[in-house]
Amino acid sequence: MITVEKLKKNSAKTPADEAKKSDKYYYASQWSLMLRKFRKHKLAMVSTYILLFFYIIVIFGNFFAPQGTEQYDGKYVNCGPTPVHLFHEGKLVGPFVYGLKSERDPETFMNTFVEDTEQIYRLRFFTQGEAGGEYKILGLIPCNLHFFEAEEGGKVFLFGTDNMGRDLFSRVILGGQISLFIPVVGMLLTLVLGLFMGSLAGYFGGWIDTVIQRMVEVVRSFPQVPLWMALSAAIPKTMKPAQIFMLMTVILSLVSWPDLSRVVRSKFISVKKEDYIMAARISGAPAHKVVIRHMIPSFTSYIIVNMTMSIPSLIIGETTLSFLGLGLRSPATSWGVLLQETNALETIMFYGWKLIPMIFVFVTVLAFNFMGDGLRDAADPYK
Template sequence: MNEIQTETVAATSSRSSQPNESYGALVWRRFHRSFTGMMGLILVVLLVVVAIFADFIAPMSPVATHESFLPPQAISFRDKDGAFTWRPRVYATAETGELDPVTFQPIVGADLDNPRLLGFFVKGAEYRLFGLLPADRHFFGSTDDAPVHFLGTDKFGRDVLSRAIHGSRISLAIALSVVAIVTIVGTSVGLISGYFGGAADAWIQRFVEVVLAFPQLPLYLALTSLIPVTAPTHVFLTFVVVVMSALGWAQMSREVRGKTLALARIEYVRAAIAVGATDRRIIFQHILPNVMSHVIVAVTLQIPSVILLESFLGFLGFAVKPPLISWGLMLQDTATYSVIGSYPWILTPVAFVLVAVFAFNALGDGLRDAVDPY
């Protein structure tokens, strides 16, 4: 009996001696066990890194023109005689002199006599890193500064891969800017409406219902069409962000209001009111921290919807105008079936959109599962 009591006391003392885990540690301990959540986190980090260092990662300049509608050049580890080599290369495309019997387009093939060796940290088109530091090194590309097109070229002869990498900047910047504004406005309105209640809550919710009742797509097209074509690019981009944010905050505020209504009736909030705590202290010290877990999950799940909306509006020509580059704007080249059938590599931006949507959705699902139990 004494031995059992001794073991129980030892186990209890060992548990009490361990430091208590914080809320963030508990969430991370559960989140890193989620395979899809960790995959989404890794992909999101990679997307952000690619967007920040787009000039360095892109193998070519996004505005440099070459032959239009060149097919993708596959990486090969064999020389022209078919022998294996450790030096990766691509072969320039050349016309074979034959015509496709269906499209009557010239058939092109690999020019085995003109290999282009590949490498890392190669010299290429000049750019300014972060808009400040002049540089000419690229993460990968041709060692002799020859043009290589891993995903082909578009109708103007511009490299599709380089444009897609640079397009991630605008697409992600629009999504993150819109979601940041939506989160700040929606969270603030939801907290005020749910905490104070009464007539203020009634009037705020009627206004929220009016915003939610608007047919968003026709309103997007109508508002963005008000901007003159000659407007500067930054003015057009700012207007698009404002329009998307003005129509997106209402749903966030409704969700935060529901959470605030439930939290305002919990004992520790009533105790804070009883001891004379100010409304500001109660909102920011007691309610907002408990709402943030839901807000973070909602943000990661809302970013994909904004990316899809920007891509759709860009495809219609209402989101981004040249010389800016976005995934949606690149998809304008796929407006006809003949182009898709003859040059399917023009659909490459769709793959970037799908990866971004999957990454943020997987991250949001992982965070939701990790946050809920705690």
């Protein structure tokens, strides 16, 4: 009986629905077809949401970070993460942190912090706190609103502090501003370079192609890290962080354009032979119209895929440079700068929380890779 009813229900639903569905499919442009396919890639969708979340947090970083980049507290050096509690002695208090007591380990004589369960500091949200300091929303509107803060006298370090008593949670967020945006800006520069060189090579062919391909091979055969190092060693130490930021994007894109230019070139060459390109020429389309109306649209999706896939290597690049001390320097911060502190054995032994920025690098790179994977599967909906 149930199956019969089910069938009835299904058949009652199908004809109109199906027609609507297929109609939508027939009128779907390339981009909506791509979106349909991309949505089916679960991992890519999850990654996209994770990345969106990261970027939103980072864009409004000063709001979400309880401290600014320049604040530190000498009393709380190398303090571990302070857990946020909800219950005190079985009673619901709402989110709060305990006070911190400094103790010396009798064996190692190391300073450690333990929770002082006598003191309770509630977390307050949307505070106009001076603790976090003033900042400008998107660099424009001055503001001192912060997402959360502990009550007067309390300290909340979600990810612990570093060896200068700076809140790691804030620094991860503010470092993310650099680490997540250098790759994007660098990628845009890469795109311009790669598109230009690739289309020159692919469209004209001949000796232009040969010259550009040899250049690509030369750049690609350099070991990346030493090349980055050589280039960034040329950055004067006295430069402002913003200038260093710009130069770093240039350095990264100078090393990464060859891959994109190869994709563009090969697409140009393969598309040139498509029947519909010849059809357009026979119908009298001038060369530039053929390129703009038919050739470039046919591989924009591939370029987007390639761009997404190239971001991880740029993130790693920035992290590597900063880790090696060749990129940004404190107090300016990025995930690579934060990881500089981890190059001592004691960090791994005693201050495990300082490795937290690595998790973010890891998750971001993975997410970009998965998203790129999904985009690649969706890139050509006609195959």
